[in-house]
Amino acid sequence: MTLNQPAGHLESGESLIDAAIRETQEETAWQFKPTAIVGIYRWQHPQNGETYMRYCFTGDAIQHDPTQALDADIHQAVWLTKQEFLARQDSFRSPLVLDCFNDYLAGHPYSLTLLKN
Numbered sequence: 001m002t003l004n005q006p007a008g009h010l011e012s013g014e015s016l017i018d019a020a021i022r023e024t025q026e027e028t029a030w031q032f033k034p035t036a037i038v039g040i041y042r043w044q045h046p047q048n049g050e051t052y053m054r055y056c057f058t059g060d061a062i063q064h065d066p067t068q069a070l071d072a073d074i075h076q077a078v079w080l081t082k083q084e085f086l087a088r089q090d091s092f093r094s095p096l097v098l099d100c101f102n103d104y105l106a107g108h109p110y111s112l113t114l115l116k117n
Helices: 016-028 082-087 095-106
Strands: 030-044 051-064
Touching: 016 030, 016 051, 030 095, 051 095
Parallel strands: none
Antiparallel strands: 030 051
């Protein structure tokens, strides 16, 4: 099973912050309030050559809706300890999963005001 942080695409006219809120809700059933940017990442898939951009946010998990169905391609939303997370590195969707985690732990958040919409 693949492990990833909530991720997705921008809807037409949607801001990055609104997309982070929506994708987190759809994929975890948690209301999320972004408070800072952890980092901005670029990765090129070695097999298919596709390039991915990731904007990683940190914030507050406000409220969970246990009755909400998750997106069809999401099997389960999990909370892991640091040790549990690191033990599952072989299942990470991309190297960006670990990069975001390490940058979060480094504790150098960036203001949301960096993003202009």
